[in-house]
Amino acid sequence: MTIQVGDRIPSATLNVLKDGVQAITTDEIFNGRKVVLFSVPGAFTPTCSAKHLPGYVEKFGAFKDKGVEVACMAVNDAFVMKAWxxxxxVPEDLMMLADGNANLARALGLEMDATAFGxxxxxxxxxxxxxxxxxxxxxxxxPGEFKVSSADAMLESLA
Known part of the structure; x- marks a missing residue:
């Protein structure tokens, strides 16, 4: 079942690379905070690297001005997310979250099977x-589109 507006973010553990790989829970990310979480099919992939993440990097200040934190998630490991x-x-304050086993993607009901693409x-x-x-x-x-999850679209939804 896909998460809906009004639902709580489910409990899951992700990873970040700081001084080694560190676990971070959804409670730590979301509780008591205003957060935009955007997710991409994969770090270093064409649309993700050319449009999706760069848009949030460019508009990062506009989110901060609204008191909103930004987090990027991908089903990659923490080392790949740090390299990307x-x-x-990416500004230091923009969270780069590794959902290596797709735990949060599955908990949100927003996973996809990309085995046909390896x-x-x-x-x-x-x-x-x-x-x-x-x-x-x-x-x-x-599938295959990039319109409604852009930084501009999310900023507009916060207005």
């Missing part, structure tokens, strides 16, 4: 806005 962040000049289980392309762990906006892309 460096490659894309990529295994991945996350659909989406963006959501949560306030204190409750989903207030959710935008899930149709």
């Amino acid at each position: 962040a460096k490659d894309q000049n 990529m295994g289980l991945r996350s659909k392309r989406f963006a959501l806005y949560a306030d204190d762990g409750v989903v207030k906006a959710l935008q899930v892309e149709a």
Whole structure:
């Protein structure tokens, strides 16, 4: 079942690379905070690297001005997410979350089977806005599209 507006973010553990790989829970990410979480099918993939992440990097200040934190998630490991962040000049405060086993993607009901492309289980392309762990906006892309989960679209939904 896919998460809906009004639902709480489910409990899951992700990873970040700081001083080694560190676990971080959805409670730590979302509780008491306003967060836009956007997810990409894979780090270093064409649309994700050319449009999706760069849009959030470019608009990062606009989210901060609204008191909203930003997190990027992919079904990749923490080392790949750190390398991708460096490659894309991601601000230190933009969370780069590794959902290596697709635990959160599955808990949200937003996983996709990309085995036909040699990529295994991945996350659909989406963006959501949560306030204190409750989903207030959710935008899930149709397969192969990049429209509703962009930084501009999410900023517009926060207006």
